[in-house]
Amino acid sequence: MKHFVTDAVQATLAALHQQGVLKTSAPRAVGFSVDPPKNAAHGDFACNVAMVLAKVEGQPPRKLAEAIVAGLVDVHGAIDKVDIAGPGFLNFTLSARAVTGVVRTVLAAGETWGRSPSSGKRVLVEYVSANPTGPVHIGHARGTFVGDALARLLSAAGHDVVREFYVNDWGKQVETLGRTIHKRYRELFGQQVTLVDGEYPAEYVKDLARAWKDEDGACWLDQPEALWLERAIEVGVRENVTAIKRTLALAGAQHDTFFSESTLHKAGRVRAIVDTYRARGATYDADVARGTEDKVRRDESKAAQFEDRQKGGTFLLTADHGDDEDRIILRRDGTPVYLTADLTYHHDKFERGFDRIVDVFGADHAGHVPRLKAGMTLLGHDAKKLEFVLVQIVRLVRDGQEVKVSKRKGTVFELADLIDEVGADPCRFIFLMKTANAQIDFDLDIVQKKANDNPVYTFQYGHARCASILKKAAEQGQPFAGLDALTPAVLDALMLPEERAMLKKMSLLPEVVANAADTLEPHRVLYFCQELIAEFHSYFTKYKRTERVITDDRDKTQARLALVAAVKATLKSAFAILGVDAPDHMTAPEEDA
């Protein structure tokens, strides 16, 4: 619908250029906008092209506006009138048929309205990637829902999306897990064990040990660590990943691939990447990174705290490409660090040929962004393809106090429990309503109280109401006859300003989705839904006694049912993009006394 205006403006600019009225050689290149104005009195779409052109043309905007109006080329024959207003806005009013035609467009697309045709682009979204040392906890909740919604969104925008989970099944943390499991395992055979600091005291480790015992029996009981550790890790990681998948399913999130870090090590690819960097001259051996000899660090910073463990080794020239300092990739003893494997992993992502590579990270990993980008640049990759969504910290609050969750102390608040308590959709909503990069408080008391008046129900209610009206019409002998019966003449019945406004709004969904996918901001789709639903409720209530949907006028009834069906389809499609259920029926909550 908006393209009626955009096309007309572009055609007009081209014509004016040919006539010599405009000097600008490439009027298309100027970035003008066509947007629905806030004030409905300003028509259907407002265009700022005259003001944008004013400078290059050296003419006052209003004069340019007049020239455009005078020479308007209405490509689609959809424009009723154009007004010049304010500093030089062009306010377009579209013909009634141009507006009502949206109903047919939306209904033809049905529940896929808003989705774009295939872009041919491949996008990788990595999200959650919780350590396989335990269950998914509340700290992963936001990344889980945001990542899942992003994947849905990118897919809706026409991209071929792969959802990936990176399994950190290598290194000290899983080794510690393996040792803890072995202790619990011994415990199952009646041995006395005591956990040391850093090991995992939580109950679930006992389950892991039990699974191990069931499979292997007592054979690892009195063996040296060198023999059983790998097996303990294997069983522990496998069981944890299974549990993680179960929780993610509860959250409505699915991954296509689980990428194991250890396979990179075992295949020698981590070593290989270091060799590649070396061959490219991107490394050097030293005790400390260049330029950091007299770097001032806060005493309480961890860098200062762990200074004695930093013995030097092989560094990568990440500081040449935007990082604060060069990063070590091989320790003095020749072992690779976490970053080295992560660089290898991201190199693999690039080699798989994606057009966009999106990482959903917790904000505490913000420091990785410049390193990874620099590392990819040093391999000759286009680091612009690598994008990050930094999900900010969620502060957990209970009784007005911040709750400290800690794996070390075994005080884990599992995502599965949260979903169980609040419900997946309300939970999803809480996280999707805000931009990812704003930190939020998650008040457990309020969440429980609010589980019943969560905004998600307002949204779903809008959809259920549409469904109910369509059902009612059928019961009263006037079922919605579908697209075929909707001639333009029938649709002329949709004349109310509110109807026009809703149609205009619905026509914008594809753009909203494309835009949200582009900027990686799923909340835009949510706010679109909110606005459409509000308009619908308002419309419905306002005309409850005067202009009802179901009347004796069969054509008018069909036209309005079509509108309702279009709203319903739009909502259903948009909800699916967010990952929220769109029920046809809802039962009202209990009234509070």
Next chain:
RNA sequence: GCACCCGUAGCUCAGCUGGAUAGAGCAUCUGGCUUCGAACCAGAGGGUCGGGAGUUCGAAUCUCUCCGGGUGCGCCA
């Protein structure tokens, strides 16, 4: 100390990459169900868009600088 994020109504947050009179939900107050779903609607109050300067036809939006809150700055992962 350095880097990144945030600061908009009492609270939680939008604000479409610079547009016309800054919005929504919650909370407070007033009103609305004999007929398509009241988990709804209509209305009211509530704002130095953290402060200041700059860029221009035009700034919540861009730049700079302060203030306040957060997170990083590890040879843990």
